[in-house]
Amino acid sequence: MRTLLATMKALSDESRLRALGLLRERELCLCQIVEVLGLATSTVSKHMSVLQQARLVESRKEGRWAYFRLADDEAPTEALGALELALASLDRDKQAKADRRALKAVLKMSAEELCRKQANCKC
Template identity: 50%
Template sequence: MRAFMNITKALADENRVRTLLALRKGELCVCQITELFGLAPSTVSKHLSILHQAELVESRKEGRWIYYRLPKPEAPVAVREAIDWVVKSLATDPRVLADTRQLTSILKQDPVELCRRQCHK
């Protein structure tokens, strides 16, 4: 029950749900998600921490960057089904489609440049 409520509480925020959907296409670092949502880096970090605690995302550290991605197939069944449900329910949502578009634009940019811009703000 505890683990399950961690998942439902993690899914109860729109930005966290959008984050999960943004990760469908592959891993992202914090500053890319920050750019996508226009939120403060600390806020995005907190959201990712909550998703991580619910096991809805995994992370990988590479130098200064920390990449987040959807969990592997070995993840708990409740987690995988939650993600499937989210993706299936929102795959055609206008805002999600807009996120996807903007994300492809973000992915074309050099991460180094993108992160530098984040810091200048």
């Protein structure tokens, strides 16, 4: 039951759902997610922590950069099923489509550029 509750909590926030949609096709640096969502770095970091605790995403550090990707097949069944449902729902969502367009522009910038652009970047 604990896994299911963590998964439902993680999916109950629009920003976290948007972040999952961004990670659909590739691993992203925290600053790339911050740029698309338009939220403070600390806020996005907290959202990513909630998603990670629910085992919906995984992370890795590379130097000062934090990277996130969707969970792999070793995640709990509840998390994988909920992730599949969430991503399918995002296919039809206007905000998720706008986020994908914004991500294309963000991916043209280096992580260093994004970090310089963002005040209080912790990457």
